[in-house]
Amino acid sequence: MSANNRQAHSPEYYPGHSCEDKASGRLLLDQITDKWSVSILFALCSKPLRFNEIKRCMDGITQKSLTQCLRRLERNGIIARRVIPSSQIAVEYSITPLGRTLEAPFQALFNWTIEYSSDVTLAQAEFDARTTE
Amino acid sequence: MSANNRQAHSPEYYPGHSCEDKASGRLLLDQITDKWSVSILFALCSKPLRFNEIKRCMDGITQKSLTQCLRRLERNGIIARRVIPSSQIAVEYSITPLGRTLEAPFQALFNWTIEYSSDVTLAQAEFDARTTE
DNA sequence: CGGAATCCTCGAAGATACTG
DNA sequence: CAGTATCTTCGAGGATTCCG
Numbered sequence: 001m002s003a004n005n006r007q008a009h010s011p012e013y014y015p016g017h018s019c020e021d022k023a024s025g026r027l028l029l030d031q032i033t034d035k036w037s038v039s040i041l042f043a044l045c046s047k048p049l050r051f052n053e054i055k056r057c058m059d060g061i062t063q064k065s066l067t068q069c070l071r072r073l074e075r076n077g078i079i080a081r082r083v084i085p086s087s088q089i090a091v092e093y094s095i096t097p098l099g100r101t102l103e104a105p106f107q108a109l110f111n112w113t114i115e116y117s118s119d120v121t122l123a124q125a126e127f128d129a130r131t132t133e
Numbered sequence: 134m135s136a137n138n139r140q141a142h143s144p145e146y147y148p149g150h151s152c153e154d155k156a157s158g159r160l161l162l163d164q165i166t167d168k169w170s171v172s173i174l175f176a177l178c179s180k181p182l183r184f185n186e187i188k189r190c191m192d193g194i195t196q197k198s199l200t201q202c203l204r205r206l207e208r209n210g211i212i213a214r215r216v217i218p219s220s221q222i223a224v225e226y227s228i229t230p231l232g233r234t235l236e237a238p239f240q241a242l243f244n245w246t247i248e249y250s251s252d253v254t255l256a257q258a259e260f261d262a263r264t265t266e
Numbered sequence: 267c268g269g270a271a272t273c274c275t276c277g278a279a280g281a282t283a284c285t286g
Numbered sequence: 287c288a289g290t291a292t293c294t295t296c297g298a299g300g301a302t303t304c305c306g
Contacts, residue, residue, distance in 0.1 A: 091288060123210025
């Protein structure tokens with residue numbers, strides 16, 4: 001807001017929040033807006049899924065990446081991991097109440113991609129044409 | 134270098150079913166939810182800024198990363214680049230109408246990080262305690 | 267001032283193999 | 287089935303230099 005002050009080492013250009021909010025906010029965003037997390041969260045929003053079920057949805061993901069992503073989401077309290085004892089090991093992942101609170105913001109972002117994807121595509125084409133000539 | 138040895142990374146389009154929407158949506162999300170784009174967009178929401186002004190805001194960003202990020206945002210039609218002829222070259226970056234439509238979804242996400250950061254921190258502490266013992 | 271061009275590193279992500 | 291354990295590669299990102 002009132003951020004006309006320019007300093008070399010402590011930029012204060014942020015509307016309404018302090019530097020720490022901004023930095024930690026971005027750090028947290030990095031944790032949850034990565035390549036797969038949004039898709040995984042959406043998948044789990046409808047119903048709990050098992051490891052390989054998720055893997056099948058996220059076509060192209062490796063087991064390692066999926067494991068890492070699920071761990072991070074679990075650590076951040078977004079999803080829950082439940083081991084189902086049976087003849088074959090089964091692990092069910094489900095969304096937590098905290099994870100539910102992310103559904104709306106993510107949906108808003110996703111809706112944006114749907115609504116404006118054509119505008120973006122058009123802008124890309126124009127940019128590419130402009131820079132190729 | 135030969136492309137033979139290189140594993141083509143898996144195609145992102147999947148025939149037919151509902152995952153396709155999410156996949157393409159994710160591709161677009163990857164373009165705009167990267168490490169710096171959100172912060173840059175927020176910065177430009179208040180007012181247009183010049184290259185080094187943005188650089189000063191994004192503490193820690195390198196010139197190269199900033200250039201790449203600005204190019205991508207410009208290509209996607211989110212921001213506009215305007216060269217101001219003067220004794221010294223000046224380049225002003227501003228948000229486009231299309232970019233404006235992203236402000237609300239991003240703000241929602243950012244507000245989430247503010248609102249629930251303590252919950253996440255708590256979840257992390259519990260997870261770490263659980264997995265250390 | 268606002269970049270482009272190089273060089274370089276370092277860690278994320280892939281491939282593969284093994285296990286409870 | 288749901289992972290772990292290694293090894294390797296590869297490319298994004300940092301540091302530096304130069305330039306209109």
